[in-house]
Amino acid sequence: MEIHEILAQNRFTVTQTGLRLNDTDVQVVDNPNVGVSGGNALSLLALNRNRNRNRNRNRNRNRNRNRNRNLDPVAGGGMLEPWKERAKLHELSEHWVDLPIPLPPTIERLRVEAVDLLIKQVLRRTPQEIHREEEIFREANIELSGYLRPLGIEDHGGYEATESLFYLILALTDEIGLRYKDRYSVLRPNQVEPRLRPLLPNPPHQSYPSNHSFQSFSIAFLFARLLPEHPASSEMFNSARRIAENREWAGLHYASDTDAGYQLARMVAPVLEEVCEEQMLAAQAEWY
């Protein structure tokens, strides 16, 4: 049938309850036969209200939650071990075990990068940068305020699925990042440059890539997938970069670690959107 015949002989009408095809009665559910005879056995459309536009959600149901909850996989209601998602992740391992992040810099190059970290170490005490210390301590263990604040949902109720999704991403990416760190076994900055005095103890794993960077950017990339029209979806990337760079200011990571974390997050995103689809849809529903 020519496309214009289809348009001439059929019509979609938008009604209060949904979309109606032709003039058949909207009784599909009550009396399926009506629909069948009219050739329209299908359901009505539950056309959701549009949410393409920026909307301010203002759900002030304060639940007195501690905004600095750490990722605690068992106790405290953080989350259960995501065993189903881990199983799915491992099924897809060929898509993420060998992604082309650049090979780590040479020791010579790391020494050059470490000079940058020495400069940051000094600037850390200047009035312009002094507040970074507080951020660094807060971000030592992964917590969500850095992600929830740009979205305006920190301390708001009704966004539990969004928070759960972020915790899930952090848990899954932790494991992926550790494999890459182990592969390249890059020394931490103060092992290369002893004049560095890191603000926090070195974590018990290697430097390249930075998991703080990888995990933060993973949240930003997945949020950009599930809610690209949210005005803060670009801002999530800036927050992620800030969290990642704070690890440089702490003397724990080179800039090349940050960059590799970013690249890994971008390339792992297709795997994560498949593994976390259910949780992403649940999170999306909180915003729609």
Added chain:
Amino acid sequence: MKVTGREDYPQYDALWHLQTLGVLDKHNAPLDWSAEPPAKPTRVAVIDTSVAVAHPNLAGVINKELSLDFFSARLGSFPFLPKDQEKIGELDLKWDTEIAEGLPLTGKLLAELVDRLSKSSKPHSKGIQPCTSPAFSAHGTNVAGLVGARPCIAEQVLPTGEKAPLALPYSGVDPMCEIVQISNNFDPEPEGLIMAFLYAELIDADVVLLPRNIADPHRIVPELGDIKLGDQSLTDLIRQAGTQDHHTELWSELSALIVNVSQSRPVVCAAGNANEETGIYPANLASDHNGIVSVGAVNAKGFCSSYSVSRNITVMAPSNDAEIFDAAEVRLDEKSANYDPTGVPDSNSNCKYSSFDVISTDVPGLSGYSGSVFLNETVDGALLDYGSYFSRFGGTSAASALVAGFLSLGRSTGAYEANSGLVAKSWLLGKCHVQKGDDEEFCMPCWSGTPMFPDA
């Protein structure tokens, strides 16, 4: 006394926006054109999220050989090539383009992209999967449908288990065009968008559509460039992350590149959904000297949508409306059950509010803007519902998609010459009708006659 809150919303034709644009008549028959596809279909490059390519109304619309995803791989992964295809093969591209002349960093990226697109390279560059799951493709699917969806006959499953044909009478503005989806992550990082615009040039798109903003830190509206605290610029002082000097350069080149790309075809940009005076970036690059077209939104009553402005905008096109309650305007939905007259000034614009949305194609099944009650999208390719295949849409995204479709229809019917953004834009302006409101007038494209507003 006025009766409010009755929720007695009018019904309307799902294709009202095409009637308003003068493309279809009230019987949804084409007005002064016919669907005779040109030998070479008009090519619309849509730079947006990914798209649900399996939507029946998008069958044959999305170019599966050329659509390219830049979300995950910096040099792009082809998402729709057959899984067993090992090489991308010979692509018919504009290899000799001079688009990056005078843009040294962009030139280097172009060389990398051209190399990556050579015939022996793999669909998924370096094994990186494309990030294009249909589940998270609602925006791209709605935008693509408005531009180029085709009415079709699909198959449905009847409650008896038998199958029967099912008409899906939905159409984009130009049901003859082809869409090359250039999907992107919109990370505030210039390289990905430079790649997207370079690719739009390489595929020699007839129309480029960017239905959103670009988060260039130097060009976010309002621009802060001139504001100084002491001797430091506010832009620098509020920066969250370290400065990357080459980024500053790349952002400038991106801006120049968009203008360059618009010299050879129109580049249609959404003007923004928050009353931005001269449009968001890059819509605000539109000028008399380039082919950039900024698009604002008009509701089904013929008034500027409450979130859109008409001044300094190239053209306005149909879209939805929204409630607003501020110093400039009070426009509330009096039919809404939530309507509360408390504090509403006597001189309000409630009568300008329209409840009409623009309807477009949506991701089939559970996900997308409108979901299904069924867990399966189809049974052996036959539809279980049609509701989840369409959704309400709006904003200047929708309006810009309609204008891109309008320009595409002009190209498909040979109404203007190809290869010039300025020629296309002046044709578009020539097709415009001046719509007069209370204290404003604006340009609205209308294919035939004058725009009809079904909610007026």
